Amino acid sequence: MNRMLIVDDETQVQTFFSYLLHRKDIHLSFASNAYEVMAALAGEPYQAALVDLKLPDTNGLDILKAIKEKMPGCRVIIMTGYGTVKSALEAIRLGAEDYIEKPFDDIDELERLIHSLFTSPVNQRQTEMLRLAEQTGFIVGQSTEMHHLLSLAYKIARKNITVLIEGETGTGKEVLARFLHHASARQQQPFIGVNCGAFTETLLESELFGHEKGAFTGATQTRKGLFEIASKGTLFFDEIGDASPSIQVKLLRVLETREFMRIGSEQHRHTDARIIAASHVNLHEAVRQGKFREDLLYRLNVVKLSIPPLRERREDIPYLVQYLAKRHKTGEMFFVSETLALMQEYDWPGNIRELSNVVARALTLADGETSRITPDYLPASIVKPVRISQTSSPSPRNEGQALLPFEDYLESWKQELLAQWQSSIEHIDFPSIMKRIKELERIIEKAFVTKALRETLGNQKKAARLLNISVRTLRYLLNEKGK
Structure with a gap:
């Protein structure tokens, strides 16, 4: 028989669960304080526990820790009253399966x-x-x-609570918002995103609340706003920190009352849209600077999810590259280990958005040439400069060896040539100089061809036309002389 521990000091709550579960194949035990909990944990193991967050001599978080220490396999649900949701979320971070709010309004959901x-x-x-x-x-x-972040997001997805997502530009805030939507009970309803910095104040107000016909010049017909359209779904506010003070006031009112009016209307309308907001700026700092309303931040920050930048999760880059390459359906093309190593050393100021662009560009440039994505196909900003000795000529570049950025190569060649010229004629290695000239010719050709391909996003016909050469010559320069 399954065993469950109920930890709550209210007699009526214990009675309620006794009645609710008396026909279930569950053996119930009850505890009202820390002493009784420890006594219960000294006996046979429990498969599940319901733990009240507030107890007379301890708190639910400490009880949770004790249960997880004694019985790691016991699955715990935290019971919380109104206004203590943040503590319940901390319990989830500590390993609780979920939380439920008192009073228990939805008995079917509880069961x-x-x-x-x-x-x-x-x-x-x-x-x-x-x-x-x-x-x-x-x-x-x-x-x-990231696994902890995903687990927390998955557990709160079904809760009808507002979520604030923070993270640098390009970290995937909207992608996380979509995950929350699809993991929620609203998954069949609309997910609508709006960038608060992409509209003027007037246009954003019209987008959010809608307008009546004739409300302003150009309003030739009545239009629903996003709060109305997404009423049963999810409304995602990207870059909420860019919202004007006037819009912030209106958003605060909707969050407090769940009511709004269309522009030009006096009729109050109701919305049940779940709000998810995101910002790349620190909103607490924005409040301190007077750029963001503190009361609005309080309403938005019921649950905060912070996405770490890519430079703090370098071990994930190979997996992200593999996923992005697969999404482009490139068949057998793959990034060699040296390329991945260079990508892991780079700081990625644009985060996953920048990584996605680099992967797409590399695959486009390599398309039709090779299945192996070597460092040659990476931007110069990622490839580290290769030191070239001034006392010996470099060996021809092997496939997979990083190309020296074009400007650095020319400067290195210039310094080496000057050094040779200033030497006595009997110490000049003329065959080496001729070999370097041929190598320089190849490097220059490849550099200009690569630049043309990047500017045309890999379109070989357009690149050849820009260089005033045939496509056949361009391919020869890439495939034959590029080796």
């Missing part, structure tokens, strides 16, 4: 949740979580921090 503790294997939920993450493009790789 479903308890049933899942005994019937839904942990690894099954993990598999479903990772499948959904890949489906929505939120790739976590091997980073422990």
